[in-house]
Amino acid sequence: MKGKIKFVQGNEACVEAAMYAGLDFFAGYPITPSTEIAEHLSYRLPQQGGKFLQMEDEIASMCAIIGASLTGHKVMTATSGPGFSLMQEALGYAVMAEIPAVIVNVQRGGPSTGNPTHVSQGDVNQARWGTHGDHAIITLTASSHQDLFGITVDAFNMAETYRTPVILLLDEVIGHMREKLVVPEDGEIPLVKRLRTSLKEGVDYHPYFPREDGRIPMSDFGGVHRYNVTGLYHDMWGFPSDNPRLVHDLIRHLVDKIQNDRHVITRCNKYHLDDARTILIAYGSAARSAHHVVETSRREGQRVGLLELKTLWPFPHGLVREKCAKARTIIVVEMNMGQVLAGVKQAVDNPESVFLANRIDGVLIKPVDITGIMRIIQGRGV
């Protein structure tokens, strides 16, 4: 990969990637530890003719980006725990009305105002289940700036492909840490263009009528097709309906369009998995400590591997099951009470072999924290 080399914060890497992906509308409300994303975009967006809005709160921010996405723009907002909580209702609207959008949550410790300037990974389940009702969602994460760049572009691509909000779930260490980033050349990472209807003016356009491949062509608000968008259950014209058949089919469509493509959406990094007896499963900044443990343990001759998840939802049960099939011990490393742990236990044949190495005190989990737990599990004392 050749390109511009930069030394940046993770939040800045996210901004670079969003601009690369074609972001041209951002609305947000400042909140630690995501604030730098808004700050950088307020500077960068107008340079490209894009719009940056500082809204009165996170609710308004989420609503504004939905409105802008409908007119054909690539949109994003960025926030942290409390702001993400506020966004949940409008997030559900974007799911229901099938509006592409990217929502970055640089996590802080919670609940409530919690631990604003310290690291946590407590919002994994909220990303999946935060909004009410049955729905599917895509949640992505990363542990290095280079990966973060790629996954941010992926987030935009997936939002456009599936007509859905995509959540980018980062943590404070990744957001604030500085490291090298190589910004790829234009065209190096393919960008997904929104699928727009080819119907001409005056032809009856059905805003919610899927093509054979399941994708639904959009028409920009303010263009030649006038249609209705609603958060109510709706037919292919966007007309509200509570017809049981229609309600059933719509919820199935919203879930299936993402669930059926899990193999395409799943992203991960694999380190020394082939012969691993002990497998660490981690994501975000915790994966960096886990990676260190794997490298040092290998040098000592231990058969330890790391499965780093970059897709958290839909949960990659198949991947986890396959990779862990031959392992004796699986240790999930995360900075919460075991939110990914639950998914891993569900995925593997032998849930008793799954353990948790966690820290919940706002301090980055260190390699020594992980090795300590490994020793206990292996009966080697502390």
Added chain:
Amino acid sequence: MGVKDYIRARFFPHIWCPGCGHGIVLNSLLTAIEKLGLSKNDIVFVSGIGCSSRISGYVDFHTLHTIHGRAVAFATGVKMSRPGLNIIVPMGDGDALAIGGNHFIHAARRNLDLTAIVMNNRIYGMTGGQFSPLSGYGVKATTAPYYNIDHGFDIAELSVAAGATFVARSTTYHVKQLTNIFCKAILHKGFSVVEVLSQCPTYFGRKNNAGSAVDMMEFYKNNTIPKGSKAKDENPDLIERGIFVQKKLPEYCEEYDKIIKIAKNRS
């Protein structure tokens, strides 16, 4: 074109009760749009939740039926991303000023070019007659079975204080004035607010012995006066109708365009 050319017949019959004021507002709005000769493709209706907010489904424009209280926030995104469009935001009183109060005052402060219409029936109609922030002291509602001790807002005063550059009020009885005001509000460059006193005979009327829809409209006739009328000095309870503020201030989208110019020159 007649008003009928602006509606989506397939969305009818509408959900409003017989005698509801919202139909009059719809008619008046469409008459105003017809008078102005605006292209249908240039108009976006953005509404929230409630009886009044269903208005967006009935009109043949780009229509966005959003979530409770947030219509102005959605509209902000539509307008900023495509400034050439005429954005009309019809809301109920609870929608605009209880749950949506924050967005309402901030959009006014920015002076974003939106036309906010508050269809004020002083009640929560769709959820069955609970009091709203506009019900006012002494009114009865399903959640104020004794009487309401919350004081109401004066929408016009609130909008002026928040920085709206066009503020007007009328009623469903004064249809000609209302249509006229709608025309001016839509043409106004900046945040315009039009409050329409609109009767809800089903809940407000029944709970407060206000009589039939016709009685309620007669109340508007007898208890409102043109803005600046001397009658207000003798009877402060009279409600003023007309344009309260109409002034020029820099509009938000235009201001942002200046930022883009500066940013491009520096980069």
